[in-house]
Amino acid sequence: MKTLDRWNLIATWKMSLGGVRRASRLLGDGKSLEEAVTEAVKTVEDEAAYCSVGYGGLPNRNGELEMDAAYMDGDTLKAGGVMAVRDIRNPVAVACALSKYERNCFLAGEGAMVFARQHQFAFRNMLTPAAREKFRKATAKAGGPACRDAYDGHDTVCVIGRDQQGSMACGVSTSGLFLKHPGRVGDSPVIGSGFYADSCAGAAAATGVGEDIMRGCLSHAIVERMADGCPAQEACERVLTGHIAKLRRIGGSCGSMSVIAMDREGGIGAATNLKLFPFVVGNMAGECRMMAVKQADGRMEIIEPDEEEWKKYEVD
Ligand code: ASP
Numbered sequence: 001m002k003t004l005d006r007w008n009l010i011a012t013w014k015m016s017l018g019g020v021r022r023a024s025r026l027l028g029d030g031k032s033l034e035e036a037v038t039e040a041v042k043t044v045e046d047e048a049a050y051c052s053v054g055y056g057g058l059p060n061r062n063g064e065l066e067m068d069a070a071y072m073d074g075d076t077l078k079a080g081g082v083m084a085v086r087d088i089r090n091p092v093a094v095a096c097a098l099s100k101y102e103r104n105c106f107l108a109g110e111g112a113m114v115f116a117r118q119h120q121f122a123f124r125n126m127l128t129p130a131a132r133e134k135f136r137k138a139t140a141k142a143g144g145p146a147c148r149d150a151y152d153g154h155d156t157v158c159v160i161g162r163d164q165q166g167s168m169a170c171g172v173s174t175s176g177l178f179l180k181h182p183g184r185v186g187d188s189p190v191i192g193s194g195f196y197a198d199s200c201a202g203a204a205a206a207t208g209v210g211e212d213i214m215r216g217c218l219s220h221a222i223v224e225r226m227a228d229g230c231p232a233q234e235a236c237e238r239v240l241t242g243h244i245a246k247l248r249r250i251g252g253s254c255g256s257m258s259v260i261a262m263d264r265e266g267g268i269g270a271a272t273n274l275k276l277f278p279f280v281v282g283n284m285a286g287e288c289r290m291m292a293v294k295q296a297d298g299r300m301e302i303i304e305p306d307e308e309e310w311k312k313y314e315v316d
Contacts, residue, residue: 007162008024008284009023009281010160010281010282012155012207013207015047015050016044019040019044019157021286023040033161033162033167034169037169041173042090045090046090053067053155054126055128057175058178059175063139066086067085067173067174068174068189069189070106070170070171071098071172072170072197074169077197077198078105079191080095082107088121092173095171096171108185139179154178156173156186156206158194160197160205162264162266167199168197168199169197172195194210194219201226202222203223203261204223204259206258206260207257208256208258215243215247216239219259226263226264233271233302240257244257258272258274270291270302275294275296276292276294279292
């Protein structure tokens, strides 16, 4: 197991690079951790080219884009989330606002959208022509949306941040599984499954098939390991491989699952059951790097591919 440097930010997939760059600059400029983490997620939500998060995200079976997002403050353990919301420009911003309340912090569907309207959050039509075309092609091929199962091609942007004082926070956002059932909620806005942050222990977040991630409450399980003194990388590997082994033993389904974590000292970790899972790290000095976990037979290796090598990997 490789020991990694200390970082202030870790985020899922290559798509988070621009957001992590922005967040590392914000932290370097003395902006708050909350601003840095939410701005990183918002950067991905606003980019139409990333087709699994926010604007341009993946439609459900009705051809509508329903999004899930969450935010958690690791100092207060306060968290907020929105589930199955439509046409909110930045779902993570609404989730962050909800995290300030004592009650009614997780809102679904219409209720969440009413809250967002009442609090003047921006709305826009989030369904792009490219997403509509993807929906048309996928459903035409399969003989209609009802004939298709939700399939791979989904991803979540998860951003974990840690400031100079050691405060930690986490933000996540996704459109969930392509062609999912209307109203379906994945792990992403479910506290302890898709995300968890505790400044006294560490923070973790997950991406992949939400139903399988939720069965193991993976993010909380990783943070608990770190609370016991386990380094982030070891915590990610042990929790993920243990969960996968259990699912196999009991004959359950086991879709793609990837996790990231940061311990309270800024040590990072990542694990996956994919062959390769890219992630991005950043620090307050503005340094950002793309890394990946390479996985074979449950053994993980953290790699730092150069530009040429990245081109070989057909991943987001
Ligand atoms: N975890 C997300 C969901 O199940 C999708 C993903 O991260 O790939 O909605």
